[in-house]
Amino acid sequence: VQSELEEDNHGVSENLRWLATGPNMAVPLYRSYLIKGIKFNIKAQDDVQTTQNSGVYLLAQTMQVASAKDKNPILSNMGFYGVIQEIWDLDYQKFTIPVFRCDWIDSSGLV
Numbered sequence: 001v002q003s004e005l006e007e008d009n010h011g012v013s014e015n016l017r018w019l020a021t022g023p024n025m026a027v028p029l030y031r032s033y034l035i036k037g038i039k040f041n042i043k044a045q046d047d048v049q050t051t052q053n054s055g056v057y058l059l060a061q062t063m064q065v066a067s068a069k070d071k072n073p074i075l076s077n078m079g080f081y082g083v084i085q086e087i088w089d090l091d092y093q094k095f096t097i098p099v100f101r102c103d104w105i106d107s108s109g110l111v
Contacts, residue, residue, distance in 0.1 A: 014094070023090040023097075030087040033098055040100070042084050054084045056102060081105045 031045040039053060046052040058080045065073045082102030090097045 018092040018094050021092070023092050027088050027090060030089065033087045033089070035098065040084060040087065042087055056082045056084060056100060058082070 030042075032039055032041045034040075040056075041049070041052065041054045043054045046054040059077055060080065061075055062078045063073045064076055064078070082100075082104040084100045084102055086101040088099040088101065090099060
């Protein structure tokens with residue numbers, strides 16, 4: 001597939017080609033990361049600073065059912081809260097993608 005993609009683009013975007021190739025295997029880790037003027041920290045960094053910003057919120061559209069026998073699932077928005085444990089920067093040569101590895105908090109309040 002890779003050799004065929006190299007010969008002709010087949011309508012595949014350049015970004016998708018780089019994603020399909022995979023990132024550089026050497027992945028840098030950061031204690032802090034700046035995105036659009038907002039500085040995110042890992043939890044360990046927050047523990048030694050007076051300002052803290054290791055908390056994240058993700059709003060996701062999920063399919064929900066009332067029970068295992070429910071034949072009419074519905075799509076609804078559900079919020080998830082987490083704490084950043086690691087920050088990775090995946091390098092695809094043409095662009096990088098920051099990835100936050102988080103501990104997510106469930107609805108019962110347990111981590």
